[in-house]
Amino acid sequence: MVDTVDIKTGYSCNNDCYHCVIADKRRELIKNGRKVDRSTEEVIHHINEATMEGAESIVLTGGEITIRGDFFQLVEYALSKGLTVIIQTNGKMFYYEEFAKRIASYDKVHLTVALHSPKPEVHDRITGSKNSFKQTTEGIRNLKKHGIGNRVGGKIVMSKMNYKDLPELIKLAHNLGLMSVNIAFPHAMGNAQLNFYDCVPKYSEIKNYILKTIRKSLELKMYIDFEAMPLCFLPGYETFASEFRLSEHTELRDLTHIDPNYTKTRKTKAKVKDPKCTRCKLYLLCEGCWDDYAEGYDTTELTPIPGQYIRDPRMLESFKIHPVPIYKKNINTVTSEKTPFQLK
Numbered sequence: 001m002v003d004t005v006d007i008k009t010g011y012s013c014n015n016d017c018y019h020c021v022i023a024d025k026r027r028e029l030i031k032n033g034r035k036v037d038r039s040t041e042e043v044i045h046h047i048n049e050a051t052m053e054g055a056e057s058i059v060l061t062g063g064e065i066t067i068r069g070d071f072f073q074l075v076e077y078a079l080s081k082g083l084t085v086i087i088q089t090n091g092k093m094f095y096y097e098e099f100a101k102r103i104a105s106y107d108k109v110h111l112t113v114a115l116h117s118p119k120p121e122v123h124d125r126i127t128g129s130k131n132s133f134k135q136t137t138e139g140i141r142n143l144k145k146h147g148i149g150n151r152v153g154g155k156i157v158m159s160k161m162n163y164k165d166l167p168e169l170i171k172l173a174h175n176l177g178l179m180s181v182n183i184a185f186p187h188a189m190g191n192a193q194l195n196f197y198d199c200v201p202k203y204s205e206i207k208n209y210i211l212k213t214i215r216k217s218l219e220l221k222m223y224i225d226f227e228a229m230p231l232c233f234l235p236g237y238e239t240f241a242s243e244f245r246l247s248e249h250t251e252l253r254d255l256t257h258i259d260p261n262y263t264k265t266r267k268t269k270a271k272v273k274d275p276k277c278t279r280c281k282l283y284l285l286c287e288g289c290w291d292d293y294a295e296g297y298d299t300t301e302l303t304p305i306p307g308q309y310i311r312d313p314r315m316l317e318s319f320k321i322h323p324v325p326i327y328k329k330n331i332n333t334v335t336s337e338k339t340p341f342q343l344k
């Protein structure tokens with residue numbers, strides 16, 4: 001059964017990130033004279049279908065959903081269907097206090113806000129939008145001020161422009177009151193594909209910064225995880241891989257296509273490993289890397305870890321410091337008042 005339905009409401013955005021994965025689709029639609037956003041009725045239709053399929057939660061994303069005139073209408077409609085609503089956003093609209101106050105008032109709404117550098121000028125360069133750092137950070141402050149609690153988390157897309165600053169960025173997120181941050185390795189589609197060698201770092205290049213970032217998060221008692229990191233690049237911290245926390249069955253409703261089982265597509269087509277990975281004890285738990293990474297570079301950096309196959313993440317040593325929640329998957333904010341560190 002579907003757990004989560006990921007609905008792309010459209011591709012319009014008030015940023016133009018150099019790692020944006022949908023920028024090429026938006027350009028293509030515009031070139032062909034087609035609309036880049038779904039109508040209200042179309043989004044409602046997808047919400048209805050998600051409900052009929054038995055989904056517990058939906059992800060609403062864009063582009064940037066908060067710039068739609070029907071933003072609150074869509075959120076309220078999804079809530080009226082009993083769904084938990086997860087919104088991925090650049091957070092700029094929450095700079096406007098009334099806007100932040102209204103979204104913070106809904107109990108079953110979780111926000112994932114993108115923040116890409118602790119340095120304002122670097123964040124603005126990554127987003128292609130002047131003053132976006134100021135708007136996003138103020139937006140997070142407003143959400144916290146109006147009682148969103150731990151239902152807001154951070155999202156960082158790492159790149160060549162920011163990986164050295166990840167520990168500082170975690171510290172900034174902590175100072176802003178975020179208890180959880182998901183850090184994604186760039187998926188080289190859209191602008192990230194165009195800017196591949198300027199944007200996508202090699203795993204071996206970032207490994208030490210990843211470990212420093214994890215240690216910083218433990219020091220701050222923050223909840224972080226990493227998307228699209230092969231487990232051999234998280235030595236001793238394998239359960240920090242976000243894939244362990246994703247829903248078992250996500251359906252993707254993009255503007256250009258519907259994938260009834262994106263989870264399976266991700267694991268079996270979009271991610272690849274090296275032939276030598278079959279000799280790795282983490283082979284059955286690990287998804288490897290994005291296929292576009294293997295095309296742009298290669299998979300020689302992936303390093304098998306000798307030993308008997310491990311089938312359950314609870315058998316990993318790192319489970320003790322960062323347990324994988326068995327419930328509430330696909331919500332990367334802390335869903336309890338207690339952090340995972342307190343839950344131990």
Ligand code: SF4
Nearest residue numbers: 232277280286303304
């Ligand atoms: S060697 Fe392959 S299977 Fe093992 S952790 Fe690395 S990518 Fe995963």
